[in-house]
Amino acid sequence: MSQRYPWPDSRRAALCVTFDFDGESPLLWRRRDDPPDDVAELEQRRYGPRRGIHHVLDVLERTGIRATFFVPGWIAHTYRSAVEEVHAAGHELALHGWCHEPPAALGEMELRDTLTRAADLLAEISGKRPVGYRSPSFKMSPEGFGVLSDLGVRYDSSVMGDDRPYLIGDLVEVPVDWATDDAIYYRYTGGESRPPYGANALYEAWHSEIEGAREAGSLVNLTMHPWQSGRPARALRLRRLVEAAQEYGDVWIGAVGDLAEHHRETGRHAGGSLDVPTDTLGWPR
């Protein structure tokens, strides 16, 4: 029987509500060498920073929780007032590349430069340097962790090696899970072989994740995108989900940065906590 993790406020389990505030930046990165004439997916994604973000902020305000937004620098530059609103509402701003570049696609210098530029801009908006990072598309390189720690970043939230916070090198890892990423339910841009799942299907699945976490004493780290989860019916189900977690009364709900600091101070000393050296992360040779 593995030892239970000491969550903040002695809760049984934890829930982080996070948004990858991507807008069109992943598409701009992916099609940088062959930009399409078609505007359909650009406009679909622009819904996030234009409108979806406000539906999402309403949910957070109504439920009174603090969330984490991973914001590409390009988005903060292009939709600055939306990012300022996120900060003004008390949520955490964290790094997500300059224009959604996955670390393995960049050299170390380029990774350092893009993240420094993004961190400078987020610091200008919030008055505080970001301490967290999520890699675009959850793709992370072993070298990326070293670059993050050189830049003063304190936690990463990109990989799936545990269901509670752990250490990777000098960083706290607050793990994610594809099962709690809205994109696998909602992402539909016209060419997929299946229609998007309805909001109730996601609610049922994620409610089960919260039940499972209460049983096991683990973390549910939700990854959402305002252009997807910010649509009205989906935002409403998200609100119901957070309310259900709140009604349990034993689930800690908060920003990833706060949980990462809790792990640094307390959680890492608990029995069974993982401490993974970065030189063991890569493919065995």
Ligand SMILES: [Zn+2]
């Ligand atoms: Zn992303």
